[in-house]
Amino acid sequence: MLYFKRETQKADFAKLEEEILELWDREKTFERSVDQRDGCDKFVFVEGPPTANGLPHPGHILTRVVKDLVLRYKTMRGFYVRRKAGWDTHGLPVEIEVEKDLGISSKQEIEKYGIEKFNQKCKDSVFRYEKEWVNATKRVGFWIDMDDPYITFKNDYIESVWWSLKEIWNRGLLYKGHKVVPFCPRCETTLSSHEVAQGYQDVEDPSIYVKFKVKQENDESEPLYLLAWTTTPWTLLGNIALAVHPSHTYVKVRVSVKDEDRVKENVLILAEARLDVLEGEYEIIERFKGKDLEDLKYEPLFDFAKIEGGEAHKVITADFVTLDEGTGIVHTAPAFGEVDYEVCREKKLGFSQPVSIDGHFTDEVPPLEGMFVKDADRLIIDMLTQRGILYKEERYLHSYPFCWRCGSPLLYYARESWFIAMKSLRDNLLANNEQINWYPEYLKYGRFGNFLEDIEDWALSRERFWGTPLNIWLCNDCGQGHCVGSIKELQEKAKNSVPSDIDLHRPYIDDVVLECDSCSGDMQRVKDVIDCWYDSGSAPFAQWHYPFEVEEFRQNFPAHFITEAIDQTRGWFYSLLGVSTAIFDAPPYLNVLSLGHILDEKGVKMSKSKGNVVDMNTLFDTEAADALRWYLFTAGPLTDDIRFSAQAIREKQKKFLNTLWNSYFFFVTYATIDQFSPNEKSIPVEQRNAIDRWLISRLNTLTKDVIDALERFELHVASRKIEEFTINDLSNWYIRRSRRRFWIVEENFDKDCAYLTLYEVLVSLCKLLAPFVPFVTEHIYQNLVRGVLEDERDSVHLCDYPSPDESLIAVELEGSMELISKLVDAGRRARSDAGIKIRQPLKEVVVTCGKDKREKAERMAGILKDEVNVKEVKFGDASEGIADLLEGELANYKRAEVDEETCLFLDCCPSKTLIEEGLVRDIVRRTQGMRKDLDLEYTEKIEIMYACDEEVKEAIQNFSDYICNETLAVSIEEGEEGTPPSSAEDAKSGHIYEKRWKIGDKDVYLAIKPILSVERDKNISKREK
RNA sequence: GGGCUCGUAGCUUAGCACGGUUGGAGCGCUCGGCUGAUAACCGAGAGGUCUGGAGUUCAAAUCUCCGCGGGCCCA
Structure with missing residues (x-):
């Protein structure tokens, strides 16, 4: 009986992969691979949810295949690896896409359009490219359960998020403050950091040096000024403090200044290192440290700004002050700068906001009222000049952010915002980070650790529409706040009736009015939604609807493994740790693999604007998923950036996949001819040929190395070792060296050793490779193992991963x-x-x-x-x-x-005999070449005719048995040279095939003729079977 | 502007944590060989200021510092 199906010499990988996808579908292989490990130790994975409102690009594909490799590997190692897909669906990017569709670009326009309709559009748009994502995911072979994904906009998910926020609220970690945000005054919207980064431009702004008059006890004293520098004159209206560096040296200097037309002397204070900003001569009167200036009061520049909540107009010390530019004295306006805001909050200073939300001055500053801030710069400078407190004015070239949509200069503007007090959890964050293994290691105390060391409070709220609504209600009457932690609680506390299937999004949730516990007044929800990073950071529990359902969460926390690209360090890697630390005070994941980015073939980042993004769908039309995967795994450390091109993938296919295929093809070809059955033979390894034992030893060494590398997530080390083994040890050495052993026709012990060895090694290699290149290994497995070995599984992906047999490793x-x-x-x-x-x-x-x-x-x-x-x-x-x-x-x-x-x-x-033998080997070689020209079956017999000189003839006659044996000739006879010689094409239609050869200095004519034998018919029928 | 990271032949890269033969491979190129699994393989050759500079050391691709360039994050 025939055990193996014959193969074609050239594999059509794309077609093969389609067939395997169908096979997996048909046989539910993925589901079975998970289910058969039910009850085993768990290996918990959390999918970092992608957003499906853009097409998947090569970077997404990289993370998907890396996830797949690790999860398949762990499954084969005997773990129960549940794989729930997830989708991230909220956030500003979604809104912006919809705004574009609607041709609008501001919050007012959205409100005018209607929040209900707008959010519906958002909801519809988040799955715009779902089909492409699902296709690409399947096509690369990423096994993940996309039929039952977690989706961040679902009520269950939101309810879990609400629960967690209430936990945070109950711990007193949720508070209202101000946040200085980049803000477009025209679109009246805050911009995400990503959007801001897009819009930096080099521009020239005014650069002014302003004299702040120090308050002195004795009005008679010579006036003393603090010299400060700014490039945004309009922010002077919000000045609250001047900051100096505590340990730098400052000086009091006497300089001449022009006032109108007169020249007079002034005493100024500035940093010694910045003296060169002064014009003309100066005399240093006094030197002191910055901290000696602390608390020094000065007169406000303008007396009309209203200041609330604390002191103002004094010198403070701060480490952020640098001596690179300016005067070493920094004008500080908490309404217009994030650092300014922070430092004023720390020093318990007051706050002044003379600018309205549309970027115009309010009625607090009468001379400027209604003016757009940027347009007021000139007027302010003139006012300062008139009052003699402008020291000098220059122009300054710097990069400043503009709105990427409308081109307006962005303003930094303090808005009310809700915060999570992450700063107070700093030590817990650091302690939890201790329990996490980072790959690469340097991130743990590097980029990530440093970030945690200086952690800031988490600005949670967004004044937007499409997001998880912030679940805080405030009482209209007494100001009391309440945080709702579940739908049930919402229903209980609501004054109006709330259906249990209420859509928790805006605008519906905005209509729910709660009753105040303290005064029974009406409580309204704050209008904000939350940062969508909090959504995805909640995935470990929210995907299981915890705590409303508890079992799944208990079994799946913490995760053993997550992986995303390096840009997620401060993104998802942090939001997961942040949320988990706040709620459970535990690390949400124990191992995290951070991947590099995919660059184009020149090493430049792929981006839409550069037009160098590789389209995955087009790529899959021509390249095999296995080749793509193998390229990514072997390209280099995955923690570094990888250059990407179709060319590189093609080379991988040629070099690795083809070699693997050819090794397999070689085996199948001869095993079919010989009707070799792995079941019928059994020879202990120690009885086999040395080269067999060597290959088996190499395989076991390889297995050990691969497992070691995979356990350390060094995927490129593992895959490169397999590649070396396959190409060098298996194909180029073992098979080449052992070829002749497979050609032996009769029953032979050594032949059996070779078959068994090659078979076993191919099967093991297949399993080793299965997580890396799941398609071709499945194909090989289906032919070599399924239905052949009785106790084996239906799929290579249902097998156990090989473990090394140390007793078979023969170092010597x-x-x-x-x-x-x-x-x-x-x-x-x-x-x-x-x-x-x-x-x-x-x-x-x-x-x-x-x-x-x-x-x-x-x-x-x-x-x-x-x-x-x-x-x-x-x-x-x-x-x-x-x-x-x-x-x-x-x-x-x-x-x-x-x-x-x-x-x-x-x-x-x-010797003469050896020379004859050499000649004969040449003739054999030529004859074999001619057989190949005719595409003869390996078993097909031929007749040979030759014509040559006496010397060659003698050699042929002396070695005729050898020649016949090697070339499967039934006879070799001297004959007449035909004219003209027939071509291989002629010969294929039954003619003799003739060729003249030059061997050394000899002319040799060779002719072969296939014999249509019983043997051939048998082979044909075999093939058709 | 700040932090982190990478930078080795035309291209892709190993070596670097722990300094020590002549810095290894593969692709591509030239020449020769081998071949009935292989678009494969083997041998020889051309091709390297190991990003530049400085320092530590008897000795630096490797350690330190300062530049330059790419990438990411933050401004």
Whole structure:
């Protein structure tokens, strides 16, 4: 019976992959691979949810295949690996997409359009590219359960998020403050950091040096000024403080200044290191440290701004003050700068907001009222000049952010915002980070650790529409706040009736009015939604609707493994840790693998604007998913950036996948001819040929190395080792060396050893490779194992991952082979030097070396003999005289060095018989080539005719048996040269195939004729089966 | 502007944590060889200021510092 299906020599990987996808679908292989491990130890994974409102690009594909590799591997290692897909659906990017569709660009326009309709559009748009995502995910072979994903806009998800926020609220960690945000005054919207980063431009702004008059007890004293610098004159209206660096040196200097037309003297304070901003001569009167200036009061520049909540107009000290530019004295306006806001809050200073939300001055500042702030710069400068407190004015070139949509300069503007007090959890964050393994390691205390060290409170709220509504209600009457933690609680506390299937989004939730506990007044929800990073950071519990359903969460927390790209360090990697620390005070994941980015072939980041983004759908039209995966895994450390091109993928296919395929094809071809059955033969490894034991040893060493590397998430190390094994050890060495053993026709022990070894190694290799290249391995497995070995599984992905058998690792055997391979190289080198081709057999090589090496080499001397094509291999001690050893003239031998103590000598004087043999091998080689030209079956018999001179004829006659045996000829006879010689095309239609050859200086005519034999019919029928 | 990270032949890269033979491979190129699994393989050759500079050291691709360039994050 026939065990294996024959294969084509060239694999059509794209077609093969389609077939495997169908097979997996049909047989529910994915589901079974998970289910069959039910009850086993869990390996918990959390999918970092992508947003499906954009097309997947190569970077997404990278994370998907890395996730897939690790999860398949862990599954095969016996873990229960549940894989729930997830979708991130809220947030500003979604809103912006919809705004674009609607042709609007501001909050008012959205409100005018209607929040209900707008949010519906958002909801519709988040799955705009779901089909593409699902297709790409399937196509690359990422096994994840997309039928039951978690979706951040679902009520269950939101309810869990609400619960968690209430936990935070109950702990007193949720508070209302101000946040300075980049703000477009025209669109009246805050911008995300990403949007801000898009819009930086180099512009020239005014750069002014302003004299702030120090308040002195004695009005008679000579006036003293603090010299401060700013590039945004309009923010002076919000000035609250001047900041100096506590430990830098400041000086009091006497300078001449122009006031109107007169020149007079002033005493100014500034940093010593910044003295060169002064114009003209100066005299240093006094030196002191910045901290000596602390609390020094000065007169407000303008007396009309209303200041609330604390002191103002004094000198403070702050570490952020630098001496790179300006005067070392920094104008501080908490309404217009994030750092300013922070430092004023810390120092308990007051706050002033003279600018309205549309970027115009309010009625608090009468002379400027209604003016757009940027347009007021000139007027302010003039006012300062008139009052004699402008020291000098320059222009200043710097990069400043503009709105990417409308081009307006952005303003930094303090808005009310809700915060989570992450700063107070700093030590807990650090402690939880201690329990996490980072790959690469340097992130733990580097980028991520540093970030945690200086953690700021989390600005949670967004004044937007499409997001999880912030679940805080405030009482209209008494101001009391309440945080709702569930739908049930919402229903209980609501004054109006709330259906249990209420859509928790705006605007519906805005209509729910709660009753105040304190005064029974009406409570309204604050209008904000929350940062969508909080949504995805809640995934570990919200995907299971915890705590409303508890079981799944209990079993799936913390995660053992997550992986995303490096940009998520401060994104999802942080939001997960932040939320989890606030709620559970536990790390949400124990291992995190951070990946590099995919760059284009020139090493430049892929971006829409550059037009260098590779379209995945087009790519999959031409490239195999396995080739893509293998390229990504082997390209280099995945923690670094990877260059990406279709060309690179094609090379991988050529080099690796084709080699793997050809090894498999070789086996199937001969196993079919021989009707080899792995079930019928069993030969213990120790009884097999040395090269078999060597290959098996290499395989087990490989298995060990691969598992070690995978456990450390060094995926490129693992995959490169497999690639080396497949190409070098298996294909280029084992199969090439063992080829002849498979050609033996009759029953033969050594042949069986070879078949068994190659079969076992291919099957193990297949399993080792299954998580990496799931398609081709499945295909091979289906043919080699399924239905052949009785106790095996239906799919390679249902198998256990191989574990190394240490008893089969033969270190000395691997060492021997390494040495032999070096000796073979030396032998070839010697031949090349002597100008004798390898087909010409020679008498002997002599190897001189130490005892150790000799023992090593003798074990496999046969290989050396074959590869170098000599009749004998001799050994000698390195110390013996070489001439004695060689029983003849040294001149006949070519010397090749292997290492300091090892040398190889090749006899370069072939005898007449050897020369004949060489000639005959040439004829065999030519004949084989002709067989191949005719695409003959490997088993097909032929007749040979030849015409040549006497010398060649004698050689042919002497070796006719050998020739017939090698070329499957039933006869070889002298004949007449045909004219003209027939071509291979003629011959395919049943004619003789003739060719003239030049072998050395001999002309040889060869003709072959296939015999349509019973054998051939049998092969054809086999194939058709 | 700040932090982190990467920078080795035309291209893709190993080596670097722990300094020490002549910095290894592959693709591509030239020449020769081998071949009935292989668009494969083997040998020889051309091709390297190991991003530039400085320092530490008997000795630096490797350690330190300062530049330059790419990437990410934050401004």
